[in-house]
Amino acid sequence: xxxxxxxxxxxxxxxxxxxxxxxxxxxxxxxxxxxxxxxxxxxxxxxxxxxxxxxxxxxxxxxxxxxxxxxxxxxxxxxxxxxxxxxxxxxxxxxxxxxxxxxxxxxxxxxxxxxxxxxxxxxxxxxxxxxxxxxxxxxxxxxxxxxxxxxxxxxxxxxxxxxxxxxxxxxxxxxxxxxxxxxxxxxxxxxxxxxxxxxxxxxxxxxxxxxxxxxxxxxxxxxxxx
Ligand code: TMP
Numbered sequence: 001x002x003x004x005x006x007x008x009x010x011x012x013x014x015x016x017x018x019x020x021x022x023x024x025x026x027x028x029x030x031x032x033x034x035x036x037x038x039x040x041x042x043x044x045x046x047x048x049x050x051x052x053x054x055x056x057x058x059x060x061x062x063x064x065x066x067x068x069x070x071x072x073x074x075x076x077x078x079x080x081x082x083x084x085x086x087x088x089x090x091x092x093x094x095x096x097x098x099x100x101x102x103x104x105x106x107x108x109x110x111x112x113x114x115x116x117x118x119x120x121x122x123x124x125x126x127x128x129x130x131x132x133x134x135x136x137x138x139x140x141x142x143x144x145x146x147x148x149x150x151x152x153x154x155x156x157x158x159x160x161x162x163x164x165x166x167x168x169x170x171x172x173x174x175x176x177x178x179x180x181x182x183x184x185x186x187x188x189x190x191x192x193x194x195x196x197x198x199x200x201x202x203x204x205x206x207x208x209x210x211x212x213x214x215x216x217x218x219x220x221x222x223x224x225x226x
Pocket of ligand 1: 105
């Protein structure tokens with residue numbers, strides 16, 4: 001275990017943006033450089049949250065309405081934060097999380113038409129002070145993303161989940177909402193062109209992460225971050 005303070009990096013974007021590929025690439029690279037890295041995802045990532053994941057993704061919660069779904073995402077998130085993410089950060093781990101609070105802002109808040117006060121309150125309770133140091137938003141047109149997600153679904157024969165099934169206009173609205181997040185929180189949220197070559201996307205992400213990552217003691221002085 002190294003002695004640096006942890007770093008919380010989240011990845012966001014529409015369906016089929018290429019988040020998992022990029023997370024794995026970044027994780028391998030950071031590990032080779034000597035960082036302790038935890039790769040996790042939402043909804044899920046802890047025992048309690050994984051129990052809620054299938055209820056949300058196979059559509060069982062859909063009939064109870066978007067508020068119910070948002071509360072379930074928040075419950076899963078809080079368990080994930082308290083059981084897994086916060087302890088890992090306290091140990092100096094670099095945490096790479098596939099989706100986090102911004103997915104709720106966009107999917108339930110914007111395209112679910114939930115009133116901002118409701119999602120803001122849920123977010124506060126769910127994250128309980130654990131906010132990403134940087135959020136990489138991988139941007140692809142909805143049509144391209146859905147085609148990629150469809151291919152992936154037919155490969156692992158999982159089929160589209162409750163959210164992938166929605167209309168293309170809804171997916172386009174989400175893309176816009178993610179892009180707007182980068183404008184409203186430019187320090188935290190960084191837009192990356194997901195249509196670029198995989199290597200180019202990986203390099204862009206690495207440069208963004210290097211700019212905020214605390215250095216390992218052997219490679220330089222501690223940045224004192226977090
Ligand atoms: P994924 O594992 O393929 O990313 O699927 C997760 C799905 O759940 C994706 O369609 C986005 C959706 N989602 C929300 O609607 N709200 C959330 O807060 C999170 C974390 C995910």
